[in-house]
Amino acid sequence: MPTIIMTKWPVKLDGSVRSKAMAFLQKLSHDDTTPGLHVEPIGGSADDRVRTGRVDQFWRAVMFRLDGNNERHYVIHGVWPHDDAITVARSVSLTVNPINGLPQIEAASPSVASAGATAPAPSALSSESAPAAISPAGSEPAAPSTPAQPAPPSEASPAPAPSEPLLVRLGRTRTELTDRLGLSADIADHALSAPNQDAITELAARHEGWIGMALIGLAVGESIESIVESLELDQPHPSSGSQEADLLEALRRPAARAQFSFIEDQEELRQVIDHGDFGAWRVFLHPMQRRYVEKSYSGPFRLSGGAGTGKTVVLVHRARALARRNPQARIVLTTFTTNLAGALRDGLAQLDARVPQVTGLGDEGIYVAGVDALASAVIRAAGADVGDAVRAVLGEDRSQPNGRTTSAGWREVLDGASTSLPPEIAHESFLAAEYALVVLPNRVTSEAGYRRVRRPGRGLALDRAKRDAVWSLIAAYRAQNRVEGTLDFAEAAAVAAAWLETAGSLADHVLVDEGQDLSPAHWQLLRAVVGDGPDDLFIAEDSHQRIYGPRTVLSRYGIKVVGRSQRLTLNYRTTAQNLRYAMSILEGADYVDLEEQPESTGYRSARSGPAPTIVPADSLSAELDEVAKQVGNWVSAGTEPSSIAVLAGDRFHCERLARGLAERGVAAAHVEREQPPKDRVAVMTMHRAKGTEFAKVVLADTGATSAERDRLESLDGSARADTELRRRSLTYVAATRARDELAVIQREGRRA
Structure with a gap:
C-alpha cells in the first residue's frame, strides 16, 4: 500500500470536488494500480516523478511518486481542472534545497502554482474555503473566510512607507537570504524590495512552509541566526546516492513537516476525508510547535504565547502523542471553563478519533474536563472519605460537598455585617481575593492562624486589628456556607487537593490550557492529581489573556518550571493589522507571567489584511x-x-x-x-x-x-x-x- 504525503494545496475546492478528491486519495492509498485512477506520467514534464490521477472526468490530481525504503510514496500537490492540471504537472518539480536540505516544490513559470509561487485562479476553480476547523497552527476553531473587503480609512491606518525598503534598513543582504536561508534569488529580491513589514507579510502569505516562515521572521527583524535555529535550517544531511531517499529524508525534517505530512494509515486518511480539510490543522505544525509536542521534560513545563500562537493545538497534539507513546497512560487535559473544555474535547476527536477519551478520572486514556469539573470528580471519587479533607481545609464539616455555593455569598455577608474596616477592604473583590490567595492555599482554619499567615503580593498591609476584622467576615462566610452544606469552587479545589495528597495521584500526565486564569487552589489540585516525574505537568498560558483568576506564582504551589519555560511568538490567526491594534490595548500596562517575570509581547502575524x-x-x-x-x-x-x-x-x-x-x-x-x-x-x-x-x-x-x-x-x-x-x-x-x-x-x- 502506498504512503500518502499531504501538502497544503495551493487552490481550494468546493464541497463536491473536495469529496471526490478525498475518495481518489483513499483509493490511491489502498492500491495505486487500480485502473480507474489513471495514475500516469506526463510527457515533457520538468520532473519525471510527477504523475496525474483522475479524480473525475473534469478534475485531475497532480502528485509526485517517490520509490524509496521499499515502498511507493505519493506527495499530493493539488487538484485542478484537467487542462490546468496538465500544465501544472509539466512545470513543477520536487527538489531538495541545496542550502538547507529542505524539500520544495518549484514551478518553471511564475504563472504556475507551487509551494513557492502564487496559485493560478482559472475561472473553473471555486473560491470557497474549507469548512470551519481549528486553524493550521492556531489554537481555536476557525470560521470560513471570505475575500477581504477594503476597510474605510481609520485611525489605525499604517503610516506612509519609508523610502528605503525594510530589510535594507535592517542591514539584510541578498547573500544572507540566499546562501544562509536558502531562499531563491527571486524571492530574496522581492523581500529586499518590500517597503515595510506588512508588504513582507503579504509576500510570506504566498509561500507555504519554511519559505513563508522565514519571511515572517525577516519581517519582524529576527536575526538570520535566530531564523536558522527556530526552523532548524542547518546544513543538509550527506546524500545517500539516491534522489528518492534524499527527498524522503528531507520530507521528514521538522521544518518540512509544516508543509508536508505523512499520512500514517487508512484511518488517518479517513479522518482527513471525513473532515474534508486539506489544510488539516492536525498534521501541519511549525517546527517549534512540533518540538514542544514531542519533547520529553524532566518535570513541569510552561509554554507561553499570545492569542492565536497555537498553544492549544500543541496541547492537543501532545495529549495524543503521550497516549500513543504509552496506551496505558492516564492523561488529564484541562482548562478553566466548560466551553473551552468542550473545544479541547472536539479538537482531540478531530485530530484522532482513535485516541480514547475516557469519562472516568483515573482511567487509561485522555480525560478532558474543566478544572472545576475535575475537582468535583475528585470529590466524588473520595466518597465518604472527603470529610477529612474538608476539615483539613476549613476546620469544619460540610454536609453536601458536591454542592456549590452561589457567587453572591460575599455580597450577602457584607450586606448583613457591621464592620469597622474601610470600604476598600470591606469589599467583595478584596475578600474573595484574600480568601483565594491567602486563606485557602494555606489552609487557615482559625483567627490565630490568619494572624500568622504570610500574604505575599497582596499589596494592602493589614495590622492585627484589621486581620481580626477580616477574619470575622471570613468566618461569617464560612458559617453561611456551612448552613447550606456546600463548598464554593475554590474551596472544592482545595478540598480535592487535600484528599489527593493523602489518597495518591490519579494521573500520569496533566496538560493545562489557559493556565493564567487558574487560582492557587486549582494549582494545588493539579499538583496533587499527578505525581512528580517526567512529563508530569505541561502548562500553556498567556498573562495577557488573564480575564478570570487572580495573579498567581506557580512556585508557591509546588510547581517548579524554572529552566523549563518557552514562548511561542508567531500568530497564525489574526492579521498583522488586527494584531497591532490588539497589542496597542496592552501598551503601558505591566504584566507578569506565572513565574512572576515581566511578560513581553513581540508577537508577529503570518497574515496580512485591512486595518x-x-x-x-x-x-x-x-x-x-x-x-x-x-x-x-x-x-x-x-x-x-x-x-x-x-x-x-x-x-x-x-x-x-x-x-x-x-x-x-x-x-x-x-x-x-x-x-x-x-x-x-x-x-x-x-x-x-x-x-x-x-x-x-x-x-x-x-x-x-x-x-x-x-x-x-x-x-x-x-x-x-x-x-x-x-x-x-x-x-x-x-x-x-x-x-x-x-x-x-x-x-x-x-x-x-
Whole structure:
C-alpha cells in the first residue's frame, strides 16, 4: 500500500470536488494500480516523478511518486481542472534545497502554482474555503473566510512607507537570504524590495512552509541566526546516492513537516476525508510547535504565547502523542471553563478519533474536563472519605460537598455585617481575593492562624486589628456556607487537593490550557492529581489573556518550571493589522507571567489584511445602527453570517444587541453556553468568545461607563490595578477573535 504525503494545496475546492478528491486519495492509498485512477506520467514534464490521477472526468490530481525504503510514496500537490492540471504537472518539480536540505516544490513559470509561487485562479476553480476547523497552527476553531473587503480609512491606518525598503534598513543582504536561508534569488529580491513589514507579510502569505516562515521572521527583524535555529535550517544531511531517499529524508525534517505530512494509515486518511480539510490543522505544525509536542521534560513545563500562537493545538497534539507513546497512560487535559473544555474535547476527536477519551478520572486514556469539573470528580471519587479533607481545609464539616455555593455569598455577608474596616477592604473583590490567595492555599482554619499567615503580593498591609476584622467576615462566610452544606469552587479545589495528597495521584500526565486564569487552589489540585516525574505537568498560558483568576506564582504551589519555560511568538490567526491594534490595548500596562517575570509581547502575524475600522457612536441607538451597518455590509459582500461575531462586555448588552440587530433586519442570535448558530451572526460576551474564532468581528460596548469607573475607584490600589489589567486583557482577547477584519464601535461617554 502506498504512503500518502499531504501538502497544503495551493487552490481550494468546493464541497463536491473536495469529496471526490478525498475518495481518489483513499483509493490511491489502498492500491495505486487500480485502473480507474489513471495514475500516469506526463510527457515533457520538468520532473519525471510527477504523475496525474483522475479524480473525475473534469478534475485531475497532480502528485509526485517517490520509490524509496521499499515502498511507493505519493506527495499530493493539488487538484485542478484537467487542462490546468496538465500544465501544472509539466512545470513543477520536487527538489531538495541545496542550502538547507529542505524539500520544495518549484514551478518553471511564475504563472504556475507551487509551494513557492502564487496559485493560478482559472475561472473553473471555486473560491470557497474549507469548512470551519481549528486553524493550521492556531489554537481555536476557525470560521470560513471570505475575500477581504477594503476597510474605510481609520485611525489605525499604517503610516506612509519609508523610502528605503525594510530589510535594507535592517542591514539584510541578498547573500544572507540566499546562501544562509536558502531562499531563491527571486524571492530574496522581492523581500529586499518590500517597503515595510506588512508588504513582507503579504509576500510570506504566498509561500507555504519554511519559505513563508522565514519571511515572517525577516519581517519582524529576527536575526538570520535566530531564523536558522527556530526552523532548524542547518546544513543538509550527506546524500545517500539516491534522489528518492534524499527527498524522503528531507520530507521528514521538522521544518518540512509544516508543509508536508505523512499520512500514517487508512484511518488517518479517513479522518482527513471525513473532515474534508486539506489544510488539516492536525498534521501541519511549525517546527517549534512540533518540538514542544514531542519533547520529553524532566518535570513541569510552561509554554507561553499570545492569542492565536497555537498553544492549544500543541496541547492537543501532545495529549495524543503521550497516549500513543504509552496506551496505558492516564492523561488529564484541562482548562478553566466548560466551553473551552468542550473545544479541547472536539479538537482531540478531530485530530484522532482513535485516541480514547475516557469519562472516568483515573482511567487509561485522555480525560478532558474543566478544572472545576475535575475537582468535583475528585470529590466524588473520595466518597465518604472527603470529610477529612474538608476539615483539613476549613476546620469544619460540610454536609453536601458536591454542592456549590452561589457567587453572591460575599455580597450577602457584607450586606448583613457591621464592620469597622474601610470600604476598600470591606469589599467583595478584596475578600474573595484574600480568601483565594491567602486563606485557602494555606489552609487557615482559625483567627490565630490568619494572624500568622504570610500574604505575599497582596499589596494592602493589614495590622492585627484589621486581620481580626477580616477574619470575622471570613468566618461569617464560612458559617453561611456551612448552613447550606456546600463548598464554593475554590474551596472544592482545595478540598480535592487535600484528599489527593493523602489518597495518591490519579494521573500520569496533566496538560493545562489557559493556565493564567487558574487560582492557587486549582494549582494545588493539579499538583496533587499527578505525581512528580517526567512529563508530569505541561502548562500553556498567556498573562495577557488573564480575564478570570487572580495573579498567581506557580512556585508557591509546588510547581517548579524554572529552566523549563518557552514562548511561542508567531500568530497564525489574526492579521498583522488586527494584531497591532490588539497589542496597542496592552501598551503601558505591566504584566507578569506565572513565574512572576515581566511578560513581553513581540508577537508577529503570518497574515496580512485591512486595518481595523474605528467608528464613533454617540448613543446606544447609534451604536446599534453602526453594528447593523457593518454586519450588513459584510453579509452583502458575501461573508457567511456564521463567520461573523458581535462581542460586548456583558450579557445584558448582548441581549440588547441581538434584539436591535433583529429589528434592523440582521439575523443574529445571543450565544451563551450553546455553540454559535450556523445561519446567524453570533452575539456573545467577550468572556464567552474566548476560545472561538471568526472571520470578522465587531467590538461593541467598548470602554468603561461612569458606574464602572466609580466601582473601580472603590477598590484598594492593588485590586484596582489588577482589575484594570483584566479589563484590558478582556478587550485584547475580544480583538484577537477576528481572523480577517475587525470593526470597533466606540461609544462617546465611555473611556477605553
